[in-house]
């Protein structure tokens with residue numbers, strides 16, 4: 001152990017042992033992966049799934065409640081919950097019933113159903129914005145928000161905070177390298193960096209400098225960054241200043257609550273009394289049935305309103321898709337919000353998040369480790385640093401990728417699934433005390449084996 005980080009040689013030794021055990025216990029997943037290689041790049045339906053995990057992919061047989069079951073018969077208490085998209089737990093009865101009924105009646109009409117009115121109204125009640133539109137995923141909700149903002153402001157640029165993730169679309173797939181922007185991945189246009197600005201989270205001076213050019217159409221941010229760098233909380237007063245600075249610059253403000261919606265009905269926007277022009281949501285809002293949505297103020301929505309219908313001469317904003325807002329997604333969202341994502345269910349997952357934080361913090365304190373446990377309602381987790389990071393650079397410095405990778409496979413071998421740092425560990429509304437205790441026990445065992453407990 002040196003400072004906050006365990007001996008790398010010990011981490012590597014444990015990783016090799018755990019990887020071997022992981023592979024040996026999962027022959028059927030191996031067989032399926034081999035079969036997949038002939039028909040899909042990397043042997044998986046989305047090639048990047050291979051690079052998300054540094055162990056061979058796990059093939060899944062089924063899931064129920066908080067539990068995931070692989071094709072080799074191993075069961076996992078799931079704290080990744082499909083990168084937060086299954087916060088409702090797997091197969092909640094009201095959603096199964098509503099979706100089955102809707103599929104039997106027709107999965108798609110390209111015409112609205114009554115459920116869409118209920119869902120838009122309920123999102124409005126939760127997030128405090130009156131008018132809503134629907135897509136199939138949060139990525140496309142954010143894409144449409146940008147197009148609406150460009151159309152309204154006549155400006156092209158979009159501003160994000162370093163460490164962000166808002167989906168897989170061009171404007172957002174750029175990152176800071178030193179003080180300049182570069183494309184995050186291959187396949188993007190050569191000028192992809194030209195319409196995007198990225199500034200450090202919690203850095204109001206840089207934010208103001210970037211907005212002062214009055215070229216920025218919209219700032220999109222999560223209220224607390226939950227993604228590529230774990231969890232970054234805003235400084236006190238950050239959101240008030242963000243609102244004031246964007247207003248002064250004539251820039252719109254969008255909160256992406258795709259992950260943070262798990263903290264309670266209405267997400268952090270409601271909890272912290274935020275006043276955005278847009279809110280975007282997705283993932284668990286329809287219990288994992290594809291649905292993205294964005295809410296907006298009446299002023300913003302005016303750009304979409306076409307009183308003259310088809311013959312209205314106003315230019316049409318580039319929004320929409322054939323399957324967006326389809327009846328199955330709407331039926332799922334209605335059932336999820338009315339019967340699964342209830343106030344009581346959020347309270348349950350928050351209690352478990354606290355239980356998890358208490359357990360992790362107990363292990364860390366007993367081992368005398370200079371690590372921080374965060375408490376984020378249903379979500380908890382450990383930063384390998386004495387204080388929580390405030391921005392992406394600080395978070396990356398303390399990340400300790402080899403230790404994170406070891407943790408993942410170590411927990412998986414003990415029936416706990418915690419796959420992506422940006423999503424957890426998060427307790428779904430279906431999680432139990434036993435799930436949380438299993439997580440804490442496995443984490444404690446790991447700390448003990450690292451030779452620091």
Ligand SMILES: Cc1ncc(COP(=O)(O)O)c(C=O)c1O
Nearest residue numbers: 137138139165166167256258259
């Ligand atoms: C904050 C946030 N926004 C948007 C997205 C994109 O969601 P999807 O991949 O469902 O489009 C994600 C995905 O992780 C996210 O975390």
